Structures are given as C-alpha cells and as structure tokens.
Amino acid sequence: MSTGLLHSLLDAQPSTPAGEPPLKVVMIDRKNIIVNPDNHKIYVIGDVSRLKEDIKTNGIRQPLEVVDLEDGNYKLIGGERRLTACEELAREGDTRFNALPCVILKLKNDDDDKIALITANATARELTDGERLAQYEALKEILTRRKKNGQLQGKVRDELCRILGLSAGAAARLNAISENCGDDTKRELRAGEITLMGAYRRAQEIIAARMAQQEAAKAPKPDKPVYEKPVVFDCSPKAAETIPESTVEDDEFELDRKMEKAGKLPEWAYSQAAEICREDWTKCLSEFSGEGIRKSKIMEYTHTGHPLQCGGYVHYTSSTVSIGVDTHRIELPWEKFADACKEVGIAPALKPVESEVSGQQEEQQRGKKTLKKLAEKMIDEDAPWELFVKQVMFQLAYYSQPLPGGAKLWMRRDEIRKEANFYNADSYAITLQDNTFFSKGWESEESIIERLTKYFELK
Template sequence: MSTGLISDLLNIQPQTSTPAGSMQVKMLPCEYIMRNPDNKIYVVGDIDKLKEDIRLNGVRQPLEVIRWANGYKLIGGERRLTACEELAKEGDTRFSSLPCIIVESKGEVDDRIALITANATARDLTDGERLAQYEALKDALTRKKREGHLEGKVRDEVCRILGLSTGAAARLNAISENCDEETKQFLHDGEISLMDAYRNAQNNIEKRRQAEEKAKDPVTVSEKPALPPKAPMKSTATTSEDCVDWHQTATKIPGWAYQYAEQICSEDWIQALPAFTGENLLDCCENVHSGHPLTGGGYVNYLPIGLVLRNADRTQKVIFTWHWFVEACDACGISPEIMAQANGSTSAENLKVPESKPHGHNTLLALAGKMLSSKAAWYLAIDEPNFKLIYYNQKLPGGATLWKQVDITREEANKCGDTRYAIILQDYSFFTTGWVRAFEISSELVKYFELK
C-alpha cells in the first residue's frame, strides 16, 4: 500500500453534528456545572498535556451544557472541566469560570445522544470506549424508534452519528450481542483488542449454531453414545493444508536436528517472544512461508503450523508443529528459558538486561517483543471496509508509528491471518521495506531503536 493512500486514509474525518436548538456562550462558575452520569462510558484518562495547553493558551473550545435544576449539566467537555478544576486547585484562579455553550434540553434520550455526539469526534477513543459508546447510542436510538420519533433504521443513524462503516458497526454489534460481560470488561481494561472480542463473538455464534443444529437432530435410542476422543499419541502424524505430514515426535530428535533446533532457539525473533510457547509461535508465524540456511549446511522452513528441518545433504528431514517443537526443545534442554537458567539465571527478573545498559541489543529485542505482544498497546486507527482491511497502530520513540494491517477476508474464511506490519516515519515514508511479516518485524524494530 502506498504512503499516499495511508495519508489519505488518515485525513478522513467522521461527520460531526451540532447540537440542535438555540445556543449562547456564557461564562459559568465551575461549581455550577454538574458532571453527567451518562458520561461514564468515557474515560477521562491522562490530562497533563491538556492542562499545560490550557495553562498556556486558555480554553480554546467552550464546554457544552444544558440547564439542569439550579445549575447546568455537562454535555461535552468533561476532560476540559477536569483539567480546569485541577488548575484551580493548584492556584490558577483564571479558570474558576469557564466559557460554555448553553444548549436547550430536548429530553433525556436526546440529551444522551447529544453527549455521545459531542464525545464521539472530540478525541481518540479506546476500543472499550468504542463499544460502550456504540451500545449507549444504539439503546437511545432504539428508544426513539420505539416511541415513533426516529425515521429510518437505527443502524443507519448509528453509523451516521459515529462515522462508522457498516462493517465496523456490524462487528461492534456482534461483540455487543454475543460476548459476555467478562469479555467486555477485558476489552474495557485494554487486556484484549476489538478484533480479539470480535473473534470471541464469532466463536460464540458458531457454538450456538452447532447447538441448534444438534437440537434439530437428536440422538435416537438405538444409537450408542459417542466415546470421548483419545489423546493423540506422540508417534502419530497429522496432515497439514500443505500436504505435509507433521510428525509429532516430542522426546527424541536426531543429533543434527538437535544442533539446528538449538540455533533456532537462539534467533532474535524467538528471544523476543514473551514466552517460549506453541501459542506464541503460532501467533508470530501465522502467515509465514519462508526459510533460511543454518550453520553447518542445514536448512529450516517456517510455515504457519510449524517448521521443517533438513540436514546438510537434504537426505533427511524432521517436521514439527510449533507445539511439538516447544515440547521437543524442553525435553532436550535447549529451550530459551532452560538455556538461560543453565547460564546462571534463576528467575524471570534475572533474565532482564541491567538498567545500566538501556540500549543493549537484548533490551531492545525484549522491548520489541513486548510492544508486539501487548494487546493494550494497539489502537484501532483505520477501518477500510471496501477492501476489508483494518489498521492498528502505536507510537514509537522518535515520532514514527508502528502499523499493523489485518486482512478480515482471510479471517472470515478461517484461513491463516494475513497480518502485515510497517514502521512509518513522520513524513509517511517507510522505514521498513513496505509491509513485512510478523516473522520480520521484531528485527526491524530493533534496527529502528538502535538508530534512535
């Protein structure tokens, strides 16, 4: 994808709407402004930068309020109000009164919609806020529709107000209706991403479908109950979509393969994993089809499901799924954790590089692994419905941005996700050579960190 396209996508802004009714700007004492209980769907977050901007430049945008009881209730501007209250507590008396746009109240439901409209485009939202905002707006618009005060479809109005594509709205709706409260709380706390929650919703939908199908075709009396599946023997083999037999030999490998496996365990991308597990290897190599020579003449092929080791003259090979590779390395004593302990490290804390070497290669490698594996670090940046691509990003030191491109088409087809990464500089030029695979991005991040 060209940098021009990314620039164009980044400049797309959702539609905004101005609160209806006559408006006037008035300076109101802070103590007259009541916080809105409906604003609980948004997180105030860190306001240090906002405080400093207000301290230097004043309140650039008035708050929005409605008349309420003996004062005013906030519709938009809770972060500004919070920042000004903290400045006042610090002795800056300039912000004891604030400029406010007084909006006519249109009733409880319309006031709630106005609050969401004011907040939806005011700042970047977390994934948890996006879901909570969607649910609150859908509920309010459904009430209006039920009372006969809304023409058209609720879905279309939600998309218009929030600036969502129909695909993005469908994913939020799937999460809202098919994920339990625990999953939603994980999303709110930043422990999982929006796409993680969407996959959970899809899994729940599929389980429900299977249960319904089973209910339509009950077991007859003459049928024998199915026996529980037996645990697979370690000598068995399965066939991958690449027509390769994945021999699951987990306790013994040839001597030459032992040496090559030890080399692989010492590679940077393995060392950058948060833990040496089959799940992490699967995630890292979900779309990898590549390989490279090994010291001693051997060769390794990396595939989404596992790896193939070949000896120097290519007459022998050993094939592993990622889970069996981890078990084999643990059994042979060559996994990264075991090797670290053998070299004198006895705990996870001891595996860290001393703080006196903040720019050491191992430290940067660990930082890269942490950035890639942390679900909370990624923010949904662009939803491109025409091509079914979703882009996440996170900021890097020095002003660059780390991007992640997720191909929804392949995910919906239950194929290996075609996830790609890119490091893009402030001028929207690529630091990486275009979009690179999960297998390559750790070393690219280290190169970038070392330059900074």
C-alpha cells in the first residue's frame, strides 16, 4: 500500500499518524460489510481463484479497511478481492471466514472515502491499464476540487504522483490520454483491446494534429486556397451525383474528387498505395476487399500514423485509410482503396484459404501482438534505462538497456524539448553486439516499436 491516508497493515499491526490513537483490528461479520459502489467504477475484481487458495491455506494476511455507517453496517474501502474470495469459500462450505479482520477508518466525507479507496488499491495489486487511467482520472477530479476550495497545498500533479506512486513521465502520459482521447479509446483500454502506450500514441497524434491546425490558422492566408484537412468521401451513389465539377483545372482538391468519382486514386498516391499493399498485415487477409480488411482486425496488428519509405505517411482506422504526402492528403473507405489497387494491378496476391485466417496465422499474429506489447513496455519511461552519457553543451542524454543476443536498445533524450513538454523529445535506436545499427539510425517511438518487435521475432 502506498503512503498517505493509509499505512501498512501487514501482520495486523496498523500504524497511525503521530498523536492519533492506533488503529485496531476488529472482527466484523462478513454479512455486515457493504461493497463500495465507487470501487466498480474504477477497478475490476477479476479472477480471485489464486487469492482464494492462498486465503484457504494461509488465512487473511492483511485486514480489510472499512468505515462505520453507524447502522450496524460497514462500507468497504479496501479489500473487495479478499471479501469476494471469502464469500466464494463460504459458498463452498468453509465456515472459517464468516467474520473477517477489519480496520475501521475514520474518514470525514465522500472524497476522503474515494481517496482512501484509491490509496488502498494503488499498489496493493497489479492493475490493468484501464484501471490505472480510471483511478488517475477519479483522483485528479477530487484533488482539483480540493485545490479550488483551498484544501490542497502545492500542485495537483505532485499530489497525484505521491498518492499513486507515479513518476512525472507516467503521470504526463495518463494526463495526455485523459485530456485528449475520447470514450471509445478509454473503453478499448478498459477492455484490454489496446495498451496504455497505444492509447498514448493516439493522444500524441491528436495533440500533433491540433498543433498543426493552430499553426495553420496563424499562417497568412494565400491567394489560392490550400486544403490542409483530409478529403473524406461519401461513396454512396446519391453523394457521387452531387459532387460538383471543378471550375479550376489545376485545383488538387477538385482533382482528387474527380479521381474518387472515377474510382481511382490520385496519381501522386499510387506509389504509397503499392507500399501499403506490401505491408505484413496484408499477408493474413483472406481477400483484399473492404470486408476482408475489416475482418482482419487491422487495428490490432498495425500502428497508425507511420511513415512510408517512398515518402509520406499512412493512417489506419477500422473503416478508412488515409494517405498523405506534403500538402496532399486523401482519405478513402477500404472498399474504394481495394478496388483502386486491383484496377492497376498493385493489390497483394493472396493465397486462397478456407477460413479468414488459418490457425497457424492466428497463432503468429497472437505471438506478434505479445512481442509488440513487450516492445511497448521496454520503451516506457519507467523501464530499466541506465544513463550512458550526457552531452552538457547540447543538453542531450543517452540511456540504454540490454536486449537478447547482446544487442542494446538506446534512448536519446533532448532535455530542452522534454522540459517544454514536446511529445517527440525522445528518439530511439537498436545496436547489435558489434555496434552496428539494427534500426535505421535514430527513430521515433512508433518506428522503434515495430523495429523492436521484428528484432524479437528474429530472436
């Protein structure tokens, strides 16, 4: 358990702040312990089978924390997994846990209850990424309210880090996700469909897009319109009939619309489309079509916003693909993209399969997903980085950590950009045992995750 409102209760010997009477462990009937509704808004109880076996063998190692409701009942603050395990044991006929050891906390209001709940869970067990974000948001709301009411000295951020045991970098990532990502991303995070680093990359993309829009808004307006936003097409027959013909022959925006109406890509986009068709994720498709791509769950096996070797970038969603080069950007439904690639013969050649993805391919994809999660954890700021050298004049710091096979993962930090909270202050590289580069020099976070995943696959 973290320090703060609650202290270690191991061995049933609770400690208390100086000047206050010691907290006592008392036995309370299990039926009089009321589950805290706030707990389920933040945490998931999950499987308690291992905990149940431990309690069955060794008893309850740590008392539950409760508050007295003064009606004979007690509201649970910390220990719902222990309570759940004891209830399952009771249903199995084990009568040893009809009464449970508890510490009765004296809390003043609902905010105190919530802080105590979060403090009790913050380091008591391994949290999911979704739980980390949910408890961060809940605690930030309480502390912000206290700061506004003059009940908190110092910064909200510092108190968040203290209570949750976070580094400044970890808190910054959680805040970026909380402030910028929508409910869909948060639901995916809670369901375990994306990792915390995956959600953070989405937040970075949103921040970068917002900054670009702000810069574009500040720029002087040219005589001729420059279209910075993606061109999004409605491909329904009715919409196609309403697309106006261009009145300006060399207007790139209108040119793209004409190409779309004709079922083709703009001339500048074909080299990018050809490279996309050669990417690894296309090899698991049963068919190269809008439906086939959506069924492949492309978002699970690719990262968005990554650069293309031929120039420009590509951004994926479950329904569309967006390609950009210089000032030109176009966004297409997968159906239109697949049809356009087939028409000019750059669509990937796929082997016919009886099902969407063979069992072997599914296993390979699951393995790659696991390796990608490992790569994401390794570049986390809280990973075991060791300082190698600092260049004081340029305020650059180089960190490293070992990889299998004698290789090393490097992080180069621009401390000036980091201090200014720039999201791309860090760049990464992989060197082999003979000090040659496995990566293509210093790469972005997104690129190095893919490079590191490939390195793990080779090993």
